[in-house]
Amino acid sequence: MPYFNARCSRRFRSALPAVMAALLLSACGSWSTEGAFMAIKPGMSLAEATQRFGKPKRILDNGNKTRTLEFSNQPLSDLCYFVTVDATDKVVSTLDGFSGENLSSIQKAMTRDEVERKLCANPEKVHSRMTDEDVWDWTIRNVGSRDGRHFVVYFRNDRVTRTAYYDVLQSIN
Template identity: 35%
Template sequence: MRLLTTLALSAALLAGCATPDRDARLQPGVSRSEHVIALYGQPKRVWPEADGGRTLEYSTQPMGRHCYMVRLTADDRLVAIEDGLSAASRARIEPGMTPEQVSRILGTERSRVFFRQSGEDVWDWTVEPDQTGYGLRFNVYFKDGRVVRAGHSMVFPSRLFPGMDD
């Protein structure tokens, strides 16, 4: 009996660490929005799709490094789950895109800063670090409501406040 209790507790703990993109309990074509919401709570945003479906946004910003986009059909069945902050998703950001187009791909940003001198509005997202091991942010620069460029910046550890990012 003790072994069964330990196994059940271990399974519950592992399920608690699951992410939508790796959760075996969510099956494309079978799972519905209520399954996703029961497991992961209410989404940060819900994006309507042209085909009548919708996308549920589960952003982990500002501290996390992922944004899970859960795509559902018009009849509420799971199609796919993608990480909006993956390298492939970030590569889709191009000059000329609107803020809404960027948000639909990357999800809710970590922060926004407006630079008066250049007239640029810069949004950033915390993403997985590269091989250097330093923190990494993906930055999108908007001017007059359109993307002008995008790129990465490294986040170095704070000397004044260890454990905090500069």
């Protein structure tokens, strides 16, 4: 029996850092839940929105006296939310950047700037020498699965050439 206890103890000790990291990450940024986003409603003040989400990752000037605030942890999480406020800092609208409707709005020939205004900043970016395309990769939700899901946009000459989804299977230990 001592072998069994030592073996369990060793496994527990080796898993402890990962468990602690997961707990810390889940405690950081309560804005990262879909429920917090759903609670943001038109008419709410900017102060109330940032109280729920914290500091936005970036603020986009829309040129019509409105600003869009991006709340995201890309590439570390699968959430991307936009909150648009008017000149008086009242919420006008909200958008889940990774909704199916928003992802399907990414079309051929769009520019990098157009794509980055529709999706969250800081995707993983690489260049494919095989296809001579720049590849931007966002981690998105994979509802009903524990596997990871990605949305990928391919660019050539600063224009979208295609988009794709792919799943990343999680290892089972």
